[in-house]
Amino acid sequence: MSLQTRPLHPTLACEITGLALWERPEPTTVAALRDLWARYGVLAFRRQALSEAEVAAFSAWFGPLERIIRTDWASPAVPEIGVISNLRDGQSRPIGGLGDGEIQWHSDQSYMQHPATGAVLYALELPPEGGRTSWVDLRAAYAALPDELKHAIEGRRGVFDYTKRLVGYQECDRTISEEARRKTPPVSHPLVHTHPVTGVKALYLDSTTTVGIEGMDAAAGLALLDRIYEAAIQPAHIYKHSWQVGDLLLWDNGFTMHRREPFDPAARRLMKRSTIILEPERHIVPLGAPASLPKAA
Numbered sequence: 001m002s003l004q005t006r007p008l009h010p011t012l013a014c015e016i017t018g019l020a021l022w023e024r025p026e027p028t029t030v031a032a033l034r035d036l037w038a039r040y041g042v043l044a045f046r047r048q049a050l051s052e053a054e055v056a057a058f059s060a061w062f063g064p065l066e067r068i069i070r071t072d073w074a075s076p077a078v079p080e081i082g083v084i085s086n087l088r089d090g091q092s093r094p095i096g097g098l099g100d101g102e103i104q105w106h107s108d109q110s111y112m113q114h115p116a117t118g119a120v121l122y123a124l125e126l127p128p129e130g131g132r133t134s135w136v137d138l139r140a141a142y143a144a145l146p147d148e149l150k151h152a153i154e155g156r157r158g159v160f161d162y163t164k165r166l167v168g169y170q171e172c173d174r175t176i177s178e179e180a181r182r183k184t185p186p187v188s189h190p191l192v193h194t195h196p197v198t199g200v201k202a203l204y205l206d207s208t209t210t211v212g213i214e215g216m217d218a219a220a221g222l223a224l225l226d227r228i229y230e231a232a233i234q235p236a237h238i239y240k241h242s243w244q245v246g247d248l249l250l251w252d253n254g255f256t257m258h259r260r261e262p263f264d265p266a267a268r269r270l271m272k273r274s275t276i277i278l279e280p281e282r283h284i285v286p287l288g289a290p291a292s293l294p295k296a297a
């Protein structure tokens with residue numbers, strides 16, 4: 001396999017060409033991709049034709065796969081693969097989750113004490129318009145923060161709660177099992193991390209799950225978070241991806257957030273995704289702790 005690259009964004013995204021992801025790679029190929037992934041938070045591979053098993057096998061180049069908390073979204077054939085779709089089966093039941101509509105800026109698994117921060121999304125069916133996915137570089141966002149805001153969050157831990165994200169889901173996605181609820185109590189994570197390979201600092205944020213900051217009352221913590229989000233979500237820090245069938249994107253949730261734009265709910269959309277447990281020696285992997293929800297002043 002001959003690996004070639006084409007940057008899609010100055011710091012955040014890079015297209016990889018010359019690879020057929022269904023083929024077994026050479027160790028040097030995986031090593032080169034790992035090095036690129038430390039530099040770019042998003043790697044894009046176009047014109048791939050992959051089965052669920054092949055998506056899982058590619059994802060496992062980078063680490064063990066985690067079975068998602070939402071077992072109702074898991075593939076019945078390959079449980080490490082999640083189905084992201086608005087399609088329904090013959091009994092009119094959703095075949096997956098997060099079917100349509102807009103999704104706000106978030107980082108996958110931020111609500112977990114030990115989040116698996118690697119992610120893959122593979123496009124099989126797409127609406128004719130809309131549904132772009134955007135990523136924001138939280139390294140560039142941290143670097144651009146005013147010193148006053150850097151000082152305000154230094155050493156601070158955000159409180160992340162999955163129930164906040166559930167409220168934002170469509171009604172059919174809001175119900176979770178008791179096991180999933182038990183596995184997702186409120187947790188705290190540092191708001192700033194240092195990448196173990198590059199030494200660059202990055203924010204760790206998720207607008208869909210952060211409910212406050214430890215050591216601050218609810219209102220003060222949310223006010224500070226609002227200022228951080230406003231400073232972080234700047235056009236220069238964002239890469240927007242217009243999907244094509246056969247696209248596979250690999251990204252690192254440790255220093256990015258992402259969101260999806262809305263599209264016509266009557267249009268068909270079918271994506272397959274996986275979640276990768278990454279090595280903390282090579283990636284930002286937040287080490288969470290149990291947390292209590294912030295209280296009013």
